[in-house]
Amino acid sequence: MSFALWAHTTVASAAPSYESEFAYFRWLHELLPAPFFHTQPFLVFLAGVLVAYWMIPRRWMMARIWLLVVASFHFYAAWSYELAFLVTGTTIADYLFGRCMGLTNRPRLRRAILLSSIGMNLGILCYFKYRGFFLNELYEALVTLGYSPSFAPLDPLTIIIPFGISFYTFEAISYAVDVYTRKIEPEKSLPRFLLFILFFPHLVAGPIVRAGDFLRQTRRPKRWNWLRVQVGVQLFLIGAFKKMAIADRMALFCDPVLSHPEAYNSVAMWFAVLAYSVRIYCDFSGYSDMAIGAAHLLGYKLTMNFNMPYLAVNVSDFWRRWHISLSTWLRDYVFIPLGGSRGSRWLNYRNLMITMTLGGLWHGAAWGYIVWGVAHGALLVIHKQFQFFCHDKPRLTAFLETALGTGLRIFVTFFCVSMCWVLFQPQLSQALVVFSKLFYIQPGLRLEMSNQSLWATVIFLLVCQWLVRSGLWAKISARMPAPVLGAGYAVCLCTALVLAPANSSTFIYFQF
Amino acid sequence: MPRWRSARQAVLWGLAAILLANVALAVAVETVWPQLRDPEYGYRIMRLRQLQQQWPQRPWILVIGSSRTQNAIDPQAMGLAEQPDRPWVFNFGIAGAGPVHQRLLLQKLLAQNIRPTAVLAELLPVTLATHHNVDPIFTLQVSRLSYDDVQRLEPYLAHPRELRRRWLKERLDTWSSQQPVLLSHIAPSWQAWAQRIDHQWEMLDDFGYTPYPEHHAAHKRAQRQEVARSEYADYLRDLHISELATRAIRDLVSEARAAGIPVAFFITPESPLFRSWYSPLTQERLHAYIDQLTHQLACPVFLPPTDFTEDDFADGHHILPAAAARYSRWLAQTHLQSWLQHHR
Numbered sequence: 001m002s003f004a005l006w007a008h009t010t011v012a013s014a015a016p017s018y019e020s021e022f023a024y025f026r027w028l029h030e031l032l033p034a035p036f037f038h039t040q041p042f043l044v045f046l047a048g049v050l051v052a053y054w055m056i057p058r059r060w061m062m063a064r065i066w067l068l069v070v071a072s073f074h075f076y077a078a079w080s081y082e083l084a085f086l087v088t089g090t091t092i093a094d095y096l097f098g099r100c101m102g103l104t105n106r107p108r109l110r111r112a113i114l115l116s117s118i119g120m121n122l123g124i125l126c127y128f129k130y131r132g133f134f135l136n137e138l139y140e141a142l143v144t145l146g147y148s149p150s151f152a153p154l155d156p157l158t159i160i161i162p163f164g165i166s167f168y169t170f171e172a173i174s175y176a177v178d179v180y181t182r183k184i185e186p187e188k189s190l191p192r193f194l195l196f197i198l199f200f201p202h203l204v205a206g207p208i209v210r211a212g213d214f215l216r217q218t219r220r221p222k223r224w225n226w227l228r229v230q231v232g233v234q235l236f237l238i239g240a241f242k243k244m245a246i247a248d249r250m251a252l253f254c255d256p257v258l259s260h261p262e263a264y265n266s267v268a269m270w271f272a273v274l275a276y277s278v279r280i281y282c283d284f285s286g287y288s289d290m291a292i293g294a295a296h297l298l299g300y301k302l303t304m305n306f307n308m309p310y311l312a313v314n315v316s317d318f319w320r321r322w323h324i325s326l327s328t329w330l331r332d333y334v335f336i337p338l339g340g341s342r343g344s345r346w347l348n349y350r351n352l353m354i355t356m357t358l359g360g361l362w363h364g365a366a367w368g369y370i371v372w373g374v375a376h377g378a379l380l381v382i383h384k385q386f387q388f389f390c391h392d393k394p395r396l397t398a399f400l401e402t403a404l405g406t407g408l409r410i411f412v413t414f415f416c417v418s419m420c421w422v423l424f425q426p427q428l429s430q431a432l433v434v435f436s437k438l439f440y441i442q443p444g445l446r447l448e449m450s451n452q453s454l455w456a457t458v459i460f461l462l463v464c465q466w467l468v469r470s471g472l473w474a475k476i477s478a479r480m481p482a483p484v485l486g487a488g489y490a491v492c493l494c495t496a497l498v499l500a501p502a503n504s505s506t507f508i509y510f511q512f
Numbered sequence: 513m514p515r516w517r518s519a520r521q522a523v524l525w526g527l528a529a530i531l532l533a534n535v536a537l538a539v540a541v542e543t544v545w546p547q548l549r550d551p552e553y554g555y556r557i558m559r560l561r562q563l564q565q566q567w568p569q570r571p572w573i574l575v576i577g578s579s580r581t582q583n584a585i586d587p588q589a590m591g592l593a594e595q596p597d598r599p600w601v602f603n604f605g606i607a608g609a610g611p612v613h614q615r616l617l618l619q620k621l622l623a624q625n626i627r628p629t630a631v632l633a634e635l636l637p638v639t640l641a642t643h644h645n646v647d648p649i650f651t652l653q654v655s656r657l658s659y660d661d662v663q664r665l666e667p668y669l670a671h672p673r674e675l676r677r678r679w680l681k682e683r684l685d686t687w688s689s690q691q692p693v694l695l696s697h698i699a700p701s702w703q704a705w706a707q708r709i710d711h712q713w714e715m716l717d718d719f720g721y722t723p724y725p726e727h728h729a730a731h732k733r734a735q736r737q738e739v740a741r742s743e744y745a746d747y748l749r750d751l752h753i754s755e756l757a758t759r760a761i762r763d764l765v766s767e768a769r770a771a772g773i774p775v776a777f778f779i780t781p782e783s784p785l786f787r788s789w790y791s792p793l794t795q796e797r798l799h800a801y802i803d804q805l806t807h808q809l810a811c812p813v814f815l816p817p818t819d820f821t822e823d824d825f826a827d828g829h830h831i832l833p834a835a836a837a838r839y840s841r842w843l844a845q846t847h848l849q850s851w852l853q854h855h856r
Contacts, residue, residue, distance in 0.1 A: 040685060230519035233526065252704050453702040482518050486525020490533045497687040498694045502707050 025081040032078035035163060035204050037290040038240045045075065050297055058221055065191045065218060068298065072198040076163070083162040090124060091197040093117075094172045095190055098179050102186030110180055117176040125169045132159050133365030164204035166362055168197050170329055175211040177333060184212045192218045201294040205287050207305040207325035214300070222299035232296030237492045239289030242282040244500035246457055250279035252501055253447060253454050258425075261433040265444035269437040272447075275454055277418040278461065281310060284323070308465050310417070313409040315379040318417055326362070330355050349384065353377040366426035375420045538686040542658050547713070548693050550656035552606050553617075555713040556720045560602050560626065563718065571599035573848065574621070575720075576614045577634025580780040581605030583830050587719035589837035590844035599629055599852060601844075603720035608653075610639030611760035612646045612668045618764055619664050622771060630852060631768050633761075635777040635805075635813060637790075637798055641747045644754030647671055655682045655689040668756060723833040724826050736827035737785060744789065744829075751794040753801055765809050776851055777805060781816040781839055786828035814847040 032041045049071045056064050077084035097117040101110050126134075132154040142149045175196070178184045187193040196214045197203075257264045257272035264272070288305035295302045303325050312318035319327045331340075338351040353374065360373015390397050399405045422434045436442070467473040477485070540548065547554025563572070575585045582605030587593060593600040604621075606613055614633050621628070647670050650657065654675065657665070662679050666672040682689040695703055700710040715722050768775045790798075802813045816839070822828070824835035831839060 040688075226516045226520040226523065230523050233523055249702075449704055450701040453699070482521030483525045485522040486527070487529045489522075489526030490529030493530055494533050494687050497685075498691055498698065499702070500688075500691065501704065502692055 022081065025077060028074060028078045028081075032075065035075060035079055035200075037236075037287065037294065038243050045071075046294060046297075053298060054224055058223065061221060062189075062191060064222065065189075065195055068200075069191050069194045069198060072195070072200040072203060075200040076198070076203060079163060080160070083160075086124075087162065087168065087198065087203075088194070090120065090172070091168075091194055092190070093120060094175060094197070095187065095193040097176060098186035098193070099188070101176075101179050114176055114180040118173055121169045121172045121176075125165055128159070128161050128165055130361075130365040164206075167206045167208055168203065170208050170326075170333075170362075171197055171211070174208075174329060174333060178211055184215070187211070187215055189218075199295070199300070201291040201298070201300075202302055205284070205291070206323075207288055207291065207303045208329050209302060209325070213303065217300050225299070228296050228299065232293045233489065235289045235293030235296065237293075237489055237496075239286040239291075239293060241492050241496040242286030242289065244286075244496040246461065247279045247283035247286055248501050249453060249457060249499060250275040250282070252449055253451070254279055256448060258430070258434065261430060261437055263445050264437065265446060266437050266441045268445065268447045269434060271451055271454060273418055273422060273434070273438065274458070277310070277414070277421055278458060280421060280424070281306070282461075308469060310414050311410055311465055311469060312413050312417075313406060314413055315376065315383050315416060318413055319376075319380070326359065330359050330362075334358055345384075345388075349381045352380045352384075356380065363424070364426060367428050368423055368425045368431060371428060371431075372420055372423040375423055379416055379420070534684070534686055537690065538683045541686065541690060546658070548690055548697070549658065551693055551696075551709060551712045553620075553656070555716055556602075556604050557624075557626075559716065559718055559720055560604070563600065563602065564626070567600060570596070571629035571852075573599050573601045573630045573632055573852075574618075574628035575601060575603050575605070575632045575634075576609070576617055577605045577778075577780070578609045578636050578639065579605060579607040580636065580829055580831070581609075581634045582607065582720075582722040583724045583832075584780040584836050584839055585843070586721045586723070586833070586836045586840040588717065588721070589840040590848070591841065592844060592848075593719070601632075601719065601848075602628075603722075605634070605720070605722070608649070609634075610636065610642070610646070610649075611757040611764065612665070615668075615760045615764040615767070616661060616664055618767060620661065622767070623660070627771060628773060631764075631773055631775045632814075632848070633764065633775060633777050635779050635802075637751060637779070637794075638744050638747050640753045640757045640801070641751050642754075644752075644756055645670060646756065647675065650675055651678055654678045668760060721836075723836065724830050733822075733826065740786065740827045740829060741789065744786075748789040748794055749791045751790075751797055753797065761805070762809065765811060774851075775809075776812045776814060776847075777802075778814040778843065778847075779816050780829070781818075781820045781824075781831055781835070783820060783822045783825040783828040785822060786825070787818070812847070812851060814843060817842060 032045055033039075034041075036042060049067070052071075053064055053067055056067065073084055073088060076087060094117060097113050097120075101113045104110060104113075135151065136153045139149050139151065139153045175184075175187075179186045187196070192215055195218060196209070196211055199209075199214070202209055253275035254272040257268050258276060261269065261272075285306035292302045292304070305324050307321040307324065309318050309321035312321050335351055335355040338354060339347055340351060341348050354377075356377030357370060357373045360369045360371070360376070363369040363372070390400070400409060422438075423431050425431060437444070464473075467476075480488070537548075542549070545554070546557060575581060575587075577585075581603060585601070585603045585605070587601035587603055590601055592598040604617060606617065609617070618631065646665075646668055650665060650669070651674070657679060659679070662672075662676055665675065669675055687694070692703070692707055692709060696708055696710045700708050711725070712722075715725070717723075765775050802815075805811050805813055820831070820835055820839075823832075825831055
């Protein structure tokens with residue numbers, strides 16, 4: 001594909017365009033060519049780390065932490081050692097900012113340190129991620145106004161964006177803010193702080209962890225716990241299945257169509273949008289499941305990132321279930337500081353719009369992502385208005401609470417979210433072509449593949465989510481004998497391996 | 513039972529089941545299901561065994577070669593199978609096969625006690641030049657090889673250890689390495705067109721012949737010819753026959769002779785455009801090589817007729833079914849019958 005075409009403004013390539021001058025890092029890159037959790041090299045890396053980690057006696061807690069720091073550094077350095085040093089350097093700077101904040105009680109100095117920390121993190125983020133976008137927009141604006149800019153526009157494809165920069169930047173900012181507001185104590189141990197930011201399961205695509213939650217875990221002695229291992233293995237397998245058997249399969253339907261929407265007919269476009277909705281969910285939640293599973297195997301618990309978002313009954317509910325670590329971050333560090341739900345209704349709406357627009361910008365430096373954020377902000381405002389509208393209409397409220405009403409709300413929410421996914425790309429012009437194809441019946445090419453597997457996947461996903469939501473799965477799995485459960489793991493893995501398309505695509509959220 | 517104990521059991525059972533599933537598939541593709549490892553080979557060997565069971569006493573001719581052979585030799589069109597006193601012909605073409613593949617195939621068949629009465633091997637000029645180093649060719653299709661194949665290939669490889677390492681790596685993850693073949697068997701419509709390989713057995717007839725899908729041929733002929741030109745024209749302008757290809761051909765002939773099996777070579781027909789890519793120098797070298805085979809190895813080489821037109825081919829060298837039938841009849845009547853007569 002075509003993935004690069006679909007999201008070419010902020011491409012974070014798995015293969016950096018430069019060769020390391022150090023033989024060690026070249027060798028490392030050969031061992032672990034891409035930081036993808038579902039690949040053989042990563043499984044070998046994870047197995048090696050697990051063996052070494054659990055071989056270290058429990059009382060040598062710091063040795064275990066150092067091992068994870070070194071492993072995490074190597075995990076990142078295998079992709080790009082320069083950027084690994086950059087991430088490590090900024091992490092050490094954040095640690096020092098935190099320590100300095102802890103050493104003084106002078107509010108102005110603390111505030112200055114906080115702003116320095118935020119400035120450094122956002123500066124690096126802007127330099128790598130937003131520089132191209134803003135410079136190019138400025139260039140175009142100046143040209144439109146008749147000026148001849150003294151700088152040349154940047155080719156977005158030539159900009160290398162460090163993997164996971166948006167994720168660890170938010171983690172570092174939340175740490176600085178929490179220390180400033182005295183929600184947490186500044187971390188005194190450098191290795192523990194390095195682990196908080198660099199911990200490889202969450203480094204490149206989250207979940208966005210909070211310092212208070214993670215650093216507390218680094219102090220707890222870790223014991224081998226079979227229950228935890230089982231949870232980790234299950235989550236890892238489920239995540240791998242979602243990524244390989246569902247997300248990559250859905251990419252076969254949506255990628256050709258969405259990268260050349262003008263060529264396809266309206267029916268193909270509807271299928272592509274449905275496939276993309278399924279794909280992005282399974283791709284990102286699959287990655288998150290694998291990250292959480294890998295962390296469990298090392299004795300750490302990362303925050304849950306998804307909770308069946310397509311069963312949300314409204315857009316507010318969707319944001320409580322989708323990318324939970326980001327939505328709660330935006331709530332705590334943007335929405336609430338802006339005033340949150342306090343004040344007038346219009347102030348509340350304004351805060352929602354600002355928060356969601358920033359959320360859109362967080363995803364990518366392109367108008368498509370910004371408009372996507374605005375659209376979600378607008379949907380949240382519309383939902384709030386609808387709630388007010390329903391307030392004095394008990395019969396309507398009662399109907400919406402029935403099974404039919406709930407089904408209808410789920411469908412409408414899914415439809416709105418899916419339409420927003422059309423905007424979730426750098427080029428707005430492409431999105432407009434997709435919308436025109438969706439809502440005006442137009443001829444063109446049909447889907448190249450039989451849509452049998454698309455429907456089968458959608459139905460399978462619905463059944464799985466229904467089983468989990470109804471609580472039936474919890475009952476069934478609790479009563480399942482161990483050999484059956486174990487065979488289930490093998491079936492899950494083998495099915496994922498067989499259903500995975502030959503050319504697996506990268507994780508969508510790696511570019512953010 | 514304490515929860516931790518049942519969790520431990522589930523994880524360990526899972527690990528054991530995953531290992532077992534991998535070992536089971538690895539053993540199956542090595543032994544009972546060769547068609548899941550290498551469908552072109554596996555399905556042909558199945559068809560061949562069926563024919564051997566049907567006519568256990570009749571002589572038969574093994575035709576080995578590339579995808580050109582797959583499309584060009586239509587044993588049923590030869591009209592030999594219906595006559596009980598005549599040998600039947602089996603087409604064991606494998607896409608991309610050169611002399612080393614042909615030698616490997618004969619070794620595999622003889623090792624399974626499948627002994628043809630005669631062998632007709634394709635002489636594909638391009639592979640005589642391109643197969644000067646077969647390491648990358650076999651490394652790319654390592655999942656199609658059995659353990660014995662890897663060992664048999666060693667004399668022809670520059671780095672046999674590397675191929676062994678790659679083979680082992682693939683077998684450690686057999687479900688992944690055999691994924692396209694498995695899915696093509698379980699749910700072919702779930703694959704993208706480019707990845708589907710079910711045509712390899714769906715279109716195979718009882719005698720190993722695979723007709724070129726005619727409906728694909730007419731349109732895009734020019735495009736396919738261009739692909740062929742970009743792949744082969746340079747080699748055909750200045751053909752250098754590799755030492756490795758020559759060695760493999762000599763080994764094939766020696767092994768067949770040792771088993772009492774006569775060998776002849778044939779070149780499949782090519783379109784006027786394709787033939788125009790041969791430079792006079794290349795033609796000279798090729799003729800010299802054919803003379804060498806005929807005189808030094810005492811193997812006849814059946815040259816193709818040149819009266820086929822562009823429309824008889826999909827891309828200048830893969831022949832279409834009607835022309836394949838015509839060519840097969842011609843080959844049987846003009847060369848095979850007299851050659852076999854000579855060896856009776």
